[in-house]
Structure formats: C-alpha cells, structure tokens
Amino acid sequence: MSHTPTDARSWLALRYVLGELSVQETADFEAGLTDDVELCQAVADATRLVAGVRQAGDSLRVPSVGRAAAATTTPRRGVGALLAVALSACLAAALLSRSREPAVAVDGSARQLVSMWRGASEWSESAPRLGDAEADADDDDVARSDDHVPGWLFAAVSMEKRRDADSDEL
Amino acid sequence: MDQAATGNPDTDVAAAATRLSPAEVESLYAEFASDLLAFLQGVLRDPDLAREALQNTFRRVLEAGHTARVESRKGWLFKVSFHEAMALRRRGSQYERALRKYGEGGAAEPAATDDGSGPAVELVREEDVQRLRAALLHLPEDQREVVERRIHRDQTFAAIAADLGVPLGTVLTRMRLALQKLEKRLRSRDEAGR
Numbered sequence: 001m002s003h004t005p006t007d008a009r010s011w012l013a014l015r016y017v018l019g020e021l022s023v024q025e026t027a028d029f030e031a032g033l034t035d036d037v038e039l040c041q042a043v044a045d046a047t048r049l050v051a052g053v054r055q056a057g058d059s060l061r062v063p064s065v066g067r068a069a070a071a072t073t074t075p076r077r078g079v080g081a082l083l084a085v086a087l088s089a090c091l092a093a094a095l096l097s098r099s100r101e102p103a104v105a106v107d108g109s110a111r112q113l114v115s116m117w118r119g120a121s122e123w124s125e126s127a128p129r130l131g132d133a134e135a136d137a138d139d140d141d142v143a144r145s146d147d148h149v150p151g152w153l154f155a156a157v158s159m160e161k162r163r164d165a166d167s168d169e170l
Numbered sequence: 171m172d173q174a175a176t177g178n179p180d181t182d183v184a185a186a187a188t189r190l191s192p193a194e195v196e197s198l199y200a201e202f203a204s205d206l207l208a209f210l211q212g213v214l215r216d217p218d219l220a221r222e223a224l225q226n227t228f229r230r231v232l233e234a235g236h237t238a239r240v241e242s243r244k245g246w247l248f249k250v251s252f253h254e255a256m257a258l259r260r261r262g263s264q265y266e267r268a269l270r271k272y273g274e275g276g277a278a279e280p281a282a283t284d285d286g287s288g289p290a291v292e293l294v295r296e297e298d299v300q301r302l303r304a305a306l307l308h309l310p311e312d313q314r315e316v317v318e319r320r321i322h323r324d325q326t327f328a329a330i331a332a333d334l335g336v337p338l339g340t341v342l343t344r345m346r347l348a349l350q351k352l353e354k355r356l357r358s359r360d361e362a363g364r
Contacts, residue, residue: 007350010349010353011346011349013212014349016212017212017215018320018321019215020326020327030213033213033248033252034249034252035245035249037244037245037248040209040248040252041205041209041248043208043209043212043213044205044206044208044209044212045208045353046212047208047209047211047212047293048208048293048294048298048356049349049352049353049356050321051208051211051293051294052294052298052299052302052352052356053302053306053317053321053352054321054322055294055299055302056299056300056302056303056306057303057306057317057318057321057322058322
C-alpha cells in the first residue's frame with residue numbers, strides 16, 4: 001500500500017498531536033510550523049480527528065467495573081452510615097434520659113435498643129442489595145448488616161446498668 | 171510585520187485609520203477561529219491555553235491584521251497564533267521553574283479563564299462525532315483496539331505493541347489504516363457540503 005505525501009504529512013501531524021515524536025522530531029516539526037500553512041492545517045485536522053474520535057468513543061464505551069462498583073456500593077454505604085448515626089443518636093439520647101430512672105427501666109431501654117438494632121439489621125438485610133459482588137472491606141468500617149449486636153452496644157448498656165446499681169446502693 | 175504604536179501621534183492616527191474594522195475582524199474570526207483553535211490545541215495540548223492563545227491572536231489581528239495581504243491572511247494567522255502559543259509555552263515553563271525554585275512542585279500554570287470576549291468556537295461538530303462513531307463501529311477489531319488503546323486509554327504505541335505482543339510497526343500500521351478510514355469519513359462530509 002502506498003502513501004501519498006499528504007498522508008505522510010497527516011500521519012506526522014497526528015503523531016505530533018499525540019506526543020509520539022521524539023524531542024528532535026518535535027523540534028524539526030515545529031520549525032516547519034513557523035512558515036508552512038499546510039502543515040499547520042494538518043495539525044488542526046489531526047487535533048480535530050483525535051478530539052472527535054475521543055468524543056465518539058466515549059459514548060461507545062461501557063462504564064468500567066470500578067466505576068460501576070463505586071456507583072452501586074455508595075448507596076449501601078450511605079444507608080449503613082445513616083443507621084450507625086441514627087443508632088448512636090438513639091443510644092446517646094437513651095443514656096441521657098435514663099440516667100435518672102430506676103434500674104428496671106434501664107433494662108427495658110437496653111432491650112429496646114437491642115431490639116431496634118436487630119430490627120435495623122433485618123431491614124438492612126431485606127433492603128435491595130446492589131452490587132453484592134463488589135461489597136468490600138470498605139463497608140465494614142461503617143456498618144455491617146449481619147445479625148449480631150455489636151460489642152460496643154453491650155458495653156454501653158452494661159456500663160449504664162453498673163452505674164445505676166451503684167447509685168441504688170447509695 | 172506589523173505596525174505597533176510609534177509614539178508619534180500623526181503616525182498612530184494614520185495606523186488606526188487603516189486598521190481592520192470590527193466587521194472585518196469578526197469575519198476573520200468566523201472563518202478561521204475553529205481551525206486556529208484546533209491548531210493551537212494540537213500545539214499546546216491544553217484547551218484553556220489554546221483559547222488564551224486564540225484570544226491573543228485576535229488581539230494581534232486588531233492591532234496589525236491590516237498589514238497582512240488578503241490572499242495570505244490564513245498563513246499570517248497561523249504564524250501569529252503559533253508565535254502566541256510559543257510565548258504561552260515559554261511563560262508556562264518560566265512559571266513552572268519559578269514554582270520548582272520555591273519548592274511548590276511542578277504544577278501547571280492555572281488555567282486561563284475564558285472572559286467571553288469572543289463567540290464560542292466549536293472544535294468538533296456533533297454531526298462529525300456521529301459520523302466518527304459510526305465509522306469506529308465499522309473498523310476491523312484489531313484496528314479499533316489500537317485506536318481505543320491509544321486515544322482513549324492514552325497508551326503509547328510502544329506500550330500497545332508490548333501488551334498485544336506484536337511488533338511496533340504492526341501497531342503503527344493498524345493505527346494509520348484506522349485513521350485513514352476515519353479521516354475519509356470526515357472528508358466525505360466536507361465534500362458533500364461543497
């Protein structure tokens with residue numbers, strides 16, 4: 001297959017636009033740009049071609065796995081974070097409001113919290129799960145949607161019970 | 171090449187009288203701005219800098235456009251725009267050197283803001299993008315892969331050759347053949363439009 005001088009010029013301009021020429025080739029090419037209108041036009045055409053192909057290709061491409069995964073895990077992370085914040089707020093409010101009530105009420109509150117936690121976990125389990133395959137360790141530090149009650153909840157409740165028992169003894 | 175202000179009121183008034191009218195400048199802009207912008211983007215590889223260079227070029231047109239012969243105005247415009255591009259590139263290098271000197275790393279010069287002094291210039295028309303999209307789909311698989319890797323993933327030809335386990339020459343030939351077809355598709359639009 002033979003190439004015309006125009007083809008050769010277009011090809012050179014394209015390699016220049018793509019940054020594929022060596023330093024020396026680039027210097028020589030740019031020297032030509034100072035007084036060669038056709039070469040300047042070849043650069044303009046090559047730039048347009050590359051920009052057009054880039055735009056055309058962008059709309060043909062399938063989103064990458066990483067991007068799709070991010071898109072699907074974000075809502076779950078959002079729900080998990082929301083649950084964690086809501087439960088922390090409930091816990092804090094419960095601890096504050098129960099500090100002046102009898103021990104038996106604290107037990108009720110603890111049961112309520114545990115039951116709330118389980119309910120939330122069940123809800124989280126039954127909620128539509130997007131991108132399960134992509135669920136990764138990142139989600140673990142926000143909130144896990146498994147069934148067990150976290151240790152920090154037990155610790156907080158038992159600490160509260162101890163404090164109330166102490167105040168009863170006094 | 172051009173007649174800058176001389177400081178002599180008589181000469182300056184005479185120069186102002188021969189300058190291009192706003193309508194003439196506007197007409198030059200309509201005719202050449204798209205090609206010049208594409209050219210500048212190819213040289214500078216930065217859309218913001220290319221727009222800045224284009225503005226500077228037309229500032230020069232206002233000052234000295236009348237000194238170019240009508241039949242060679244396109245050449246004059248490319249020449250001026252290349253000069254402006256080189257000036258911006260030098261300024262960018264100086265800026266980067268200054269940043270390095272003060273230990274702030276080699277960040278690029280902040281993008282010039284488009285002050286909206288000129289009408290928007292379209293680099294690629296939507297109908298061209300659609301033509302190219304159709305042409306891309308019709309390329310042989312091996313050629314499309316090279317185009318995809320080089321233009322969308324920004325892999326060098328050498329890296330593509332290594333990845334695919336083929337000689338560099340094969341990759342270059344595939345790219346060249348693909349681009350000839352794509353270019354032909356674009357040219358067919360131009361020829362049909364005439």
